[in-house]
Every structure is written in C-alpha cells, then in structure tokens.
Amino acid sequence: MGRARPRSEENAAASEPPELPAPPENALRFQIAVQRSRLAVILLMAGVAAIARWTGLVDFDWAGGIAALVLGVASVFVFIYLHRLAARRRWRAPLHVGWMVLDVLIVCWTVYLIDDRSPIWLVWFLTTTTAAAFVAGQRTATAVLWLSCVAYLATLVLMGHIRGFDRELAFACGRLALLFGGTYFMVRGISDLRESRRQIAALNQEKSGRLAELSRLTQELDQRGRQLERANERIQEANRAKSQFLANMSHELRTPLNSVIGFSEILAEKLDGKIEPRFSRFLNNILGSGRHLLGLINDILDLSKIEAGRMELVFEPVSLGDVVHGVTSVMHGVAQRKRIEIEVQVEPRLPAVVADPPRLKQILYNLLANAVKFSDDGSSVQVVARSDEAPPADGGPAGVVLEVVDRGPGIRQEDQKLIFEEFRQVDGGTSRNMGGTGLGLALVKRFTEMHGGRIECISEIGRGSRFLVHLPLDASSAPGRRPAGEPISFGFEVRTAEAALEERPVVLVAEDDDEFFHALSGDLEAAGYRVERARDGNEALDRARALQPASITLDLVLPGLDGWQVLKDLKADARTARIPVIIVSLVANHELGFALGAADYFVKPLDRADFLARLRELVPPAVAGRRPLVLVIDDDRQIHELLDVELADAGYEMIGASDGASGVDLAATLTPAVIVLDLVMDGGVDGFETARQLKRHPATADVPILVFTAKELRADERERLSHDTARALSKAPEDRRRLLEEIRRLVSDSASARGSA
Known part of the structure; x- marks a missing residue:
C-alpha cells in the first residue's frame, strides 16, 4: 500500500488546479516560442548594455559581457533541442526549471560585471519572474522570485558591498521587499490570467471533444439506422416469403387431402355393405387418417396466421346453445366408441354472444375432444354453458362461460400453464398413448384471447379437469376483429340460410338412435330437404300433424307407441293420410308395411343412394325441372x-x-x-x-x-x-x-x- 499524502501537499494540490495535458505538438510549439522570446530579450539587453558601455554610462569587462551573452544565446538553442528531444521521446522532464535558474544566474553575473547597485538589473528580474509565471504558474514564479532575491543578496556580498548587518544590507533588503511585493501581485495576476486561459482552453477542448463525440454518435446512429432499415427490409421480405409459403402450403397440401377425403367418403358410402368388412375398415382408416392430417395442417396454418397477425375474425350474434348442441352431436360418435356419455347443461335464456362462429365452435370442439380423449372408458364428460358469475373488471355486463369437465387423470399444478403452449404436452416425453400434437389447447387459448376472453384450468391428480372459457357478450372490439368491423358481403343480394332452409321440403325423421339420425339428416340436407326429428311415437304423430311434412321416415322400434301403431294412426288421420311414409327399420316385414300404407320400405343398414333416389321420386327437392x-x-x-x-x-x-x-x-x-x-x-x-x-x-x-x-x-x-x-x-x-x-x-x-x- 502507498503512503498517505501529507495534508499540506493535499491542500497545495487543491489550491492549484491540475494542468490539462496539451497535445504534444502544441506543447512543443509553445516551448520553442518561449525560447525564442528569451533569445529576443537576451539580445535586446545585450544591445542596451553595449550602448551604455560605449557611451560611458556603465563600465564592465567586455570579455565577461560577451561570455554572458554567449551563455544566454547558447542556452536558448540547447533548450530548444532538449524540448524537441523530449517531445519525440515523450519525456516529462521539467526543462523549464533549468532555463529559469540559468536566467537568474545570468542576471546576477551581469550585476556582478557592472558592479552597480542601480535598479537597471530589475528589468531582468521582472522578465525572468514573468516568464516563469506564464510558463509554469504562480508557484514556480514565486520560487523564481525568492531565488532571485537570494541570488541578488549573494551577488552584493561577493561584490563586497555588504559586509554584515550594516546599512547597505538594510537598503538592499528594502529594495527587495518593495520589488518582491509588487512582483508578487503581478505574478498573481499573470497566473490568474493564465488559469483563465487554461480554463477557456479546457472548455474549448471539452466542447471540441463533445462535438467530436456527438459527430461520432450521429454517424453511428445513421449507420445503425441504415442497418435497421436493411434489417426491416429483410424482415418484410421474410414475412412476404412466409406468407407466400403459407399460401402455397395451404393450397398444395389441402387440395390433394380434400380429394383423398372426398373420394374416401364417396367410396365408404357407395360400398357400404358391398365389400368385405376388412376392406371397409381399410377404407375408413384412409378416411380417418386423411381427416386427422387435414386437421393437423389446419391447426399449424391457423397458429402461423395468428403469430403473423393475419388471422381475422368475423363477428356475428351466436347462440351458445346451438354451438354446444352442434359440437356435441359431432362428438357423439367418438364418445360412443369409448362408451362415454356427454352431459349437456345450457342455462335457460342464456343471452347470445357476438363472436366468430367457426372459431367459437373450434374452441369447444378442441376442449371436448381432449376431454373425451383423456376420460376413462365408460365415464362421462360434462359441457356447461352459463352466465359468468364474476363481473368483468371494466364494470360492464357479465359475460358467459363455456365449461368442459372430464373424468381423466388430472393435471399437476406445475403443468397447468404448459398445456397451453404450442407443441407441449404434460408428460413431455416420447410416449404416444394419447396421441395429439400439443396444438389443440394452444389454439383454444389464442382464439379465446382474440375474442377478448380468458381460459383457466382447474385440476387435481386423479380427480379429472375443468376447463373454463370466459367470454364477453360482445367480442367485436377484441384484438382479433376484422379492421373493417363487419364481415364482407359477397356480390348478390341473397337470402339468409334460414330463409333458404324454410323453402325446402320438410322430411320428418322418426328415429330414436342419435347416431343414425345425424347421418341420415346430413344426407337429406345435402340433397335439398329440411329435416325435423321425432324421438318417439307420440312426438311423431304430434309433429306430423303440426308440420305437415312432405314425407316421413319411420323407424318401427320407437319408445312409447311403436312404429306400426304410428303408421296406422297417420293413415287414419285425414290431416296426415296423404303424407308418404318411408319405413327405415331393422325389422324386415315389407308385406305388413305396404299393407298399412307405407310408400316404401328400407331395412337397416340403409342403402343411402337408393333411399335418396326413391325419396326424390316421392318428393322432389327444392330444385325441380331439368337438371341445372x-x-x-x-x-x-x-x-x-x-x-x-x-x-x-x-x-x-x-x-x-x-x-x-x-x-x-x-x-x-x-x-x-x-x-x-x-x-x-x-x-x-x-x-x-x-x-x-x-x-x-x-x-x-x-x-x-x-x-x-x-x-x-x-x-x-x-x-x-x-x-x-x-x-x-x-x-x-x-x-x-x-x-x-x-x-x-x-x-x-x-x-x-x-x-x-
């Protein structure tokens, strides 16, 4: 550790501000200018001394005077060389101390040569002290001043003018006191001026440095701006390439897959019951795999569109009850394969919500598909649509909640956030026991947030899981809305789907089997008919009298009244006697059916093509005449x-x-x-x-x-x-x-x- 500095040194250092290091080239020019000034002063005083000697004003030895002159002139050139050498080799030697001391000695030598106590030498005294003040500051100038006083007294002693504490010493000290006082204040003024100039130079240097730094920063900012602009151009180009890639992927992948699925559906329908069961199973495998692959591609493309900000939602009033019943009917067949019962609870008078119907159905479909997938065989899944009990933070009207409850294995607390991330599943491993890609819940979360809602998961290991989707009543102001605010209408002034549906011939389907009804109703609607349903015999009679349908399909095995009795009552009632009734049943008794007035008789499993052809003969669909x-x-x-x-x-x-x-x-x-x-x-x-x-x-x-x-x-x-x-x-x-x-x-x-x- 270094020694602590004495307090006196610290005060001295604090009293005089540190010198700012000048650039080497400027410092060298300054020192050379000082030496040239010394040369001019030496030559000037030598000339004055020579004139005074010539005119007899003073008397001194010419040899001594010339020697003093040569010494002074030679010192100028010697110090110029030393300053240049120091600048070249980057020395920090105090060369100014050498020539200042030398000047004091030359002044004293001149006084000794002249042998005169007159004040003529005071010019030299002032010159040396002033030069010290300009070059090195007040402290050095004061030291030179004291040195000059001592040297002057020593010179008087050598000359023999002072022989002790006599009168001559008193006069010499008086002159020095007066000279010292005046010179000190002059030195102080020069030092203050020097300090001011130094501060101005420092400020100018700082200003120049800041301007240089500002210029550098400006250039760097311009360069960064150009780099950012080029990066933005590359990003925009990448986005354009990504958008084009997604468009190409959408077309190139979906088009052949749609063909595979479409042809598989036609073959499955046309060849149902006409080929070996294993080939029928192979065909259904193709159809199922194609649908699964198309769903995966749709999920990936949807997620990419959301991330790119290109997913647009089209909002319209939606009945949550219709959404729930529609999705559960689609999932009914999947749930039946695992003997899972889907329990539906829709709150009465639940208000409609303004949402994007396809995305709202996809939210519920993904949640329900997950619930069925993870629930044990023979268990149940619950779907609830109700009003939201918790009012929103903005104080507006309460929204609605879609709730899906399963009886699966449950989800650990630490995994309940991971399941909403893309391509993440709770086990994170390589097992494929449950299948899936980890995109379903991620899309549910994204679509929910685009509707301005939120999703939460409540689960315990071994006790199943509850997923709650909280939605506002009006999601049209959510971030995912279409910028135009309304869906774009296309071209013609067209009727609504409900109005077009009302104009179709009505077919009343008396059928208690949900799965068969959904399959048959889909074929009837695609063929141009409007479908109404009766689940038992009594309801079939009531609805036939109320609706006056164009035709009735009748299952013979119904709850309550059986199909035979229903057929008798229909034909006995004048209001329904002329309605053609087609029996579609597992019971094969064509003779009795025709005897009771049936228009035709089909035995399950149903040949849909023959059935639709016969129905068209009995009841033409909405479009009549030659084939458009x-x-x-x-x-x-x-x-x-x-x-x-x-x-x-x-x-x-x-x-x-x-x-x-x-x-x-x-x-x-x-x-x-x-x-x-x-x-x-x-x-x-x-x-x-x-x-x-x-x-x-x-x-x-x-x-x-x-x-x-x-x-x-x-x-x-x-x-x-x-x-x-x-x-x-x-x-x-x-x-x-x-x-x-x-x-x-x-x-x-x-x-x-x-x-x-």
Missing part, C-alpha cells in the same frame, strides 16, 4: 371427378374447365346455372381475373359465381372478390356440403328471379 348445369373451373382433375359424383347425386349436371380462358368460353356458350371457380390455376389466368372476365361478358354477367378454393384469402382479396362473386368457400370437407347448399340456393334464387321477371 354447374360449370366447375379448376385445374385439379380430381376435384372435377369428386364434384361430378356429388353434384350428380344432388340432381345437377356438371361440366368442367381446367383453366380460366376455357372456362370463360364454356360459360359464354352454355350459360350454366352456377359457376364454381378455383382461384389458383395454371394457364396464366387466375381465378380473380376469370371472375372479372365472367362478370364483364354479356352472356355470363348474371351467372352467380361460387369461389371454391384452398387458398387462404386476405381481407383485400375478399374485398376484391366481393364485387364479382356470390360467396367464397374453402375446399375443406365440411365445406363441400355447404357448397351443395349454396349451389341449391343460388339456382333457386335464379329460378325465382326468372319467374318474377
């Missing part, structure tokens, strides 16, 4: 084959075009009832341009266009299509039935328009 022509413009031949089968079964004739140009030509020649148009096609003309050309051609301007595509549509693309098309549907399997419904609706609208004209 549907033009399908799509470059995928498999879509042509798939739609050809489905449209033919629904009573339509189909013709196909593989590109936009040929599609426009065929439409102008044949004038179809409806045009089904894909947006992504080879051949140079895409679906957008094809739609525009069709609407501008006089022969096809009034033909409704249905967009049927696997492309993910942006809001601007939907807006562009809204001027030329009636509706846009995806190629997902669940939308194919909607496609048939839309075709039927548009054909019916066109027929009504022609009739009114």
Whole structure:
C-alpha cells in the first residue's frame, strides 16, 4: 500500500488546479516560442548594455559581457533541442526549471560585471519572474522570485558591498521587499490570467471533444439506422416469403387431402355393405387418417396466421346453445366408441354472444375432444354453458362461460400453464398413448384471447379437469376483429340460410338412435330437404300433424307407441293420410308395411343412394325441372371427378374447365346455372381475373359465381372478390356440403328471379 499524502501537499494540490495535458505538438510549439522570446530579450539587453558601455554610462569587462551573452544565446538553442528531444521521446522532464535558474544566474553575473547597485538589473528580474509565471504558474514564479532575491543578496556580498548587518544590507533588503511585493501581485495576476486561459482552453477542448463525440454518435446512429432499415427490409421480405409459403402450403397440401377425403367418403358410402368388412375398415382408416392430417395442417396454418397477425375474425350474434348442441352431436360418435356419455347443461335464456362462429365452435370442439380423449372408458364428460358469475373488471355486463369437465387423470399444478403452449404436452416425453400434437389447447387459448376472453384450468391428480372459457357478450372490439368491423358481403343480394332452409321440403325423421339420425339428416340436407326429428311415437304423430311434412321416415322400434301403431294412426288421420311414409327399420316385414300404407320400405343398414333416389321420386327437392348445369373451373382433375359424383347425386349436371380462358368460353356458350371457380390455376389466368372476365361478358354477367378454393384469402382479396362473386368457400370437407347448399340456393334464387321477371 502507498503512503498517505501529507495534508499540506493535499491542500497545495487543491489550491492549484491540475494542468490539462496539451497535445504534444502544441506543447512543443509553445516551448520553442518561449525560447525564442528569451533569445529576443537576451539580445535586446545585450544591445542596451553595449550602448551604455560605449557611451560611458556603465563600465564592465567586455570579455565577461560577451561570455554572458554567449551563455544566454547558447542556452536558448540547447533548450530548444532538449524540448524537441523530449517531445519525440515523450519525456516529462521539467526543462523549464533549468532555463529559469540559468536566467537568474545570468542576471546576477551581469550585476556582478557592472558592479552597480542601480535598479537597471530589475528589468531582468521582472522578465525572468514573468516568464516563469506564464510558463509554469504562480508557484514556480514565486520560487523564481525568492531565488532571485537570494541570488541578488549573494551577488552584493561577493561584490563586497555588504559586509554584515550594516546599512547597505538594510537598503538592499528594502529594495527587495518593495520589488518582491509588487512582483508578487503581478505574478498573481499573470497566473490568474493564465488559469483563465487554461480554463477557456479546457472548455474549448471539452466542447471540441463533445462535438467530436456527438459527430461520432450521429454517424453511428445513421449507420445503425441504415442497418435497421436493411434489417426491416429483410424482415418484410421474410414475412412476404412466409406468407407466400403459407399460401402455397395451404393450397398444395389441402387440395390433394380434400380429394383423398372426398373420394374416401364417396367410396365408404357407395360400398357400404358391398365389400368385405376388412376392406371397409381399410377404407375408413384412409378416411380417418386423411381427416386427422387435414386437421393437423389446419391447426399449424391457423397458429402461423395468428403469430403473423393475419388471422381475422368475423363477428356475428351466436347462440351458445346451438354451438354446444352442434359440437356435441359431432362428438357423439367418438364418445360412443369409448362408451362415454356427454352431459349437456345450457342455462335457460342464456343471452347470445357476438363472436366468430367457426372459431367459437373450434374452441369447444378442441376442449371436448381432449376431454373425451383423456376420460376413462365408460365415464362421462360434462359441457356447461352459463352466465359468468364474476363481473368483468371494466364494470360492464357479465359475460358467459363455456365449461368442459372430464373424468381423466388430472393435471399437476406445475403443468397447468404448459398445456397451453404450442407443441407441449404434460408428460413431455416420447410416449404416444394419447396421441395429439400439443396444438389443440394452444389454439383454444389464442382464439379465446382474440375474442377478448380468458381460459383457466382447474385440476387435481386423479380427480379429472375443468376447463373454463370466459367470454364477453360482445367480442367485436377484441384484438382479433376484422379492421373493417363487419364481415364482407359477397356480390348478390341473397337470402339468409334460414330463409333458404324454410323453402325446402320438410322430411320428418322418426328415429330414436342419435347416431343414425345425424347421418341420415346430413344426407337429406345435402340433397335439398329440411329435416325435423321425432324421438318417439307420440312426438311423431304430434309433429306430423303440426308440420305437415312432405314425407316421413319411420323407424318401427320407437319408445312409447311403436312404429306400426304410428303408421296406422297417420293413415287414419285425414290431416296426415296423404303424407308418404318411408319405413327405415331393422325389422324386415315389407308385406305388413305396404299393407298399412307405407310408400316404401328400407331395412337397416340403409342403402343411402337408393333411399335418396326413391325419396326424390316421392318428393322432389327444392330444385325441380331439368337438371341445372354447374360449370366447375379448376385445374385439379380430381376435384372435377369428386364434384361430378356429388353434384350428380344432388340432381345437377356438371361440366368442367381446367383453366380460366376455357372456362370463360364454356360459360359464354352454355350459360350454366352456377359457376364454381378455383382461384389458383395454371394457364396464366387466375381465378380473380376469370371472375372479372365472367362478370364483364354479356352472356355470363348474371351467372352467380361460387369461389371454391384452398387458398387462404386476405381481407383485400375478399374485398376484391366481393364485387364479382356470390360467396367464397374453402375446399375443406365440411365445406363441400355447404357448397351443395349454396349451389341449391343460388339456382333457386335464379329460378325465382326468372319467374318474377
């Protein structure tokens, strides 16, 4: 450890501010300028001394004077060399002390040579002290001043003028006291001036340094700005590439999968009961795997769209009761395979919510699918729709809660947040006992938050789990809303789906088997009929009298009144006697059925194609007359084959075009009832341009266009299509039935328009 500095040194250091180190080049120039000033002063005083000697004012030895002159001049050049050498080798030697002491000695030598006590030497005295003040500051100048006084007294002693404490000493000390006093105050003033100049120089140097730093920072900021701009351009390019990749993936993956699923469904329906059971099982495996893969692709693409901020929700009033019943009916078959009972509780008079219907159904579907998957065989799953008991934080009206309760193994407390992360499952391992990818609950959380709601999990190990989705009554102000605020309407002034449904012939299905009813009702609706249900014999009679349906399908094994008695009562009642009744039952007794007045008799398992053909003979669907022509413009031949089968079964004739140009030509020649148009096609003309050309051609301007595509549509693309098309549907399997419904609706609208004209 170093020694502590004495307090006197600290005070001295504090009294004089530290010198700011000058740049080496400037310091060298200053020292050389000082030496040149010394040279000028030495030569000037030598000249004055020579003139005084010449005129007889003073008398001194020429040899001594010349020697003093040579010493002074030589010291100037010696110190200039030393300063340059010190600057070159970066020495920090106090060279100024050497020439100051030398100047004092030269002054004293001159006094000794002149042998004069007159004040002429005081000029030299003042010069040396002033130079010290300018060069080294007040402390050095004071030291030089004391040195000069002592040297002067010593010189007087050597000259013999002072021989002790005599009168001459008293006069010399008096002169020195006066000189010291005046010189000290002059030195102090010079030092203050020097200090001010130093502070100004320091401020200027600091200002220059700050300006340089500011300039550097400005340049660095400009450079960072350019780098950020280039990075933003790369990010935008990456986003564009990602969006294009997602669009291509959506089209290239979904299109063949939709064909696989569609053909599998047709084969499964057409070959039901006609092939060996194991081949039927293989076909169902293909269908199930295709649906599973399509669901996985949809989940991944949905998650990517949410992360990219491209997921848009379309809000409209939704009945939670309808959502719950619709989803549970879809999950009924899956639950039955595990003998799981789905218990539904919907609060009476539950208000409608403003939400995005498909996403709301997906929220409930994912939760219910998880509950069925993790529940034990033979257990139950509960679905509850009720008002939210906890009022929202903003003080608005209370929302609603969707609650799904399972009887599964439960979830540990520390895992209850992980399950909502993408690709995470609670075990985190490689076992695939339960299957799944870990995307279902992640999408539930994202969709719930986009509706302005929240989801919570309440679970204990061994006691099952409860998932609660809290939703506001109006989610249209949530972050996921469409910027325009309302869904985009397409093209024509069309009726609602409810109005179109009301115009279809009504078929009353008397059936207590839920699974069979859902399968049969789906076929009937796709074929153009509106379906009503009766679960027992008494209800069948009451609803037949009230609804006056176009036809009745009757199961013979019903709770309450059996089917035979129902058939007798229907035919005995004048209000229902003329309604054709088709028996669809496990009981095979055709003779008795026809004897009691049945229009036809089918034994389960049902041949749906034959059944629908017979029903069309008895009760034509909403579209009558010759088969309407549907033009399908799509470059995928498999879509042509798939739609050809489905449209033919629904009573339509189909013709196909593989590109936009040929599609426009065929439409102008044949004038179809409806045009089904894909947006992504080879051949140079895409679906957008094809739609525009069709609407501008006089022969096809009034033909409704249905967009049927696997492309993910942006809001601007939907807006562009809204001027030329009636509706846009995806190629997902669940939308194919909607496609048939839309075709039927548009054909019916066109027929009504022609009739009114």
